[in-house]
Amino acid sequence: MELNYYTSEDKVLLAVDCIIFGFDKHHLKILLVKRNIEPEKGKWSLIGGFLKQDENLDEAAARVLETLTGLHDIYMEQLYAYSKIDRDPGNRTISVAYFALIDVASHQFEGVQLESAQWFDLEEAPKLIFDHDQMVVKAVSRLRRRALTMPIGFELLPEKFTMRQLQTLYESILDKKLDKRNFVNKINSLDILIKLDEKDMTVARKGAYLYTFDKEKYDRKVAEDGFSFKI
Amino acid sequence: MELNYYTSEDKVLLAVDCIIFGFDKHHLKILLVKRNIEPEKGKWSLIGGFLKQDENLDEAAARVLETLTGLHDIYMEQLYAYSKIDRDPGNRTISVAYFALIDVASHQFEGVQLESAQWFDLEEAPKLIFDHDQMVVKAVSRLRRRALTMPIGFELLPEKFTMRQLQTLYESILDKKLDKRNFVNKINSLDILIKLDEKDMTVARKGAYLYTFDKEKYDRKVAEDGFSFKI
């Protein structure tokens, strides 16, 4: 039974749109779809959907992501609410943007083949409908800030990765070259990776050591000391 | 004429709630109201209102603020969208929180007297309705981050202020003591204040020099060099 106060107030359509970042060992990518409903049918767009009565925004964003990719338990974060009156010519709609981080390689998701979804290099992405380009710009900037202060880069990498992959990822996110020795020193000084007795031999004759992120150790350090991740 | 696509989708009530920060030369404060509608009538709350069809969220937040305080052209920033299903027992409502910065002293606003609104020291604020406490926590953390990286502290101060007032403001925001000499050196090295030939004689026998924020100079520095404000 619902009480229904505020009966005289306007109601609106509330959408979520997801900026999905991926990394394919060389470039930072975003996942886009060809929109299959009017208006703007056939144009490139972020994936999105409408909030339902029985879910909160986080759940709606996760649902939208899972519907397209089949993936769940993905890192997602609310970005910003977009509310320009005529932002969607189809109807007055407010959209709350979310961004998600997934590892392109590890997850062979079916959805991307089935739907008309496609990965784009961030620099080569097409123009998007509505205010979606604006959302992407903000998402990139948020990702950059997060990557510098939280260990979220690992969400974009496979379980096991080389130092060079991690560095390339950071170079993609920050859009600048980093010094190899300084980067390794910095990462090692954080002391939150496990160096495995295993090498990736595909990457060089010599091979390159594989590492994994030690989440337990990281969580312990944060809880115990006032440890804070900083690149 | 409206097109009305998406006709089968659920609509929701969309509210804005404002965390209004002030500074009274000693303490960081927030402005709260005694709620005058059901549910939770009579309890302390952030000021809020519902989004109307003919305005975007920024406009709604500005309207809500002006309705209570009579103030306009106030620094406001969108914080986060809160969407827990039963967050408001009156009805399913999504709320987008905004925070605002105003100078308590310079603005003698009538609203605060008329409505049952009241300034509270941040530490002494009462428990608030719904998820408003959670909003305040996030707003404080956002304010802290902004204050360290953008010149928004001046929004909370009168046009003319002393170095000590600026330092006390930062100490309130960051909730820690700062070293007087280091603080002055840091601020002066930024080179964005104008030192006036005028002293505030109420604050000490000796008097204290007054300063103003040189917004033009700041904007120029940001545009020309890659200058970035950092405390």
Add this chain to the structure above:
DNA sequence: GCAAAAGTGTTGTAAGTACACCCATGG
């Protein structure tokens, strides 16, 4: 003349940045 707040520099320490060579291996 003294209480009360303003004003002012230096030195040590930690973090960041720049930089070049050897190693291991598959072909």
Add this chain to the structure above:
DNA sequence: CCATGGGTGTACTTACAACACTTTTGC
């Protein structure tokens, strides 16, 4: 044996942190 990318340490520079005494003037 050589081409390729992996792996490693040091010196310099810059930002941050700690710290104490003199000045002014109303009472």
